Amino acid sequence: MTASAALRHQLEHGLTALGLTLDATAIDRLLAYQALLQRWNASYNLTAIRDPGEQISRHILDSLTILPYVRGQRLADIGTGPGLPGLILAIAAPGREVVLVDSNGKKVRFLREAIRSLGLQGVKAIQSRVEQVEGEYDCITARAFASLADMLQWGGHLLAPGGVWLAMKGRHPDEELSALPPEFELTRSLPLQVPGVEGERHLLEIARRASGGC
Known part of the structure; x- marks a missing residue:
């Protein structure tokens, strides 16, 4: 082989x-993304994970674990790095407006090339600090x-009414949850199993409290 x-x-x-079924176009694009990441990583140090197989498991499959929980038509991925999980989600489930936000210029240049070369529609990369991004999004992802407190303090203004924040974490962050800003609440905590990857992974769904003032 x-x-x-x-x-x-x-x-x-x-x-x-x-338990996911993707069409052939999406699978081809995910593999093309990995190949592009591998090439750019040699010069730009986009990720510390350099083995192609580990990039499949620790980046692509890890990102796809949250696909069933993404909702709405507008998604913002905060601190996206080389597009994780936002670009992977955009490839797997096209049709949403997806904004990828990172302050690192090299990573944003990579993202723009990936969007162009993979022919992705409705996806854009923004080089910016999270606090300076504008708009409202049905779903916000962060890996x-x-x-959690910093993420919500910096980017909570981006969450649309009724929207959900999907935060990907390793171990269950009990201490971080105790420090959530008062206008936000944990609505669901889900353990994630990434094929081929050991160690704890959790998805935390966070929403604005109904009585919140923001």
């Missing part, structure tokens, strides 16, 4: 383990970006 065939097999096997 060639290296590219092995990566496709790993991705398809992982999708089956997650290993900052503490």
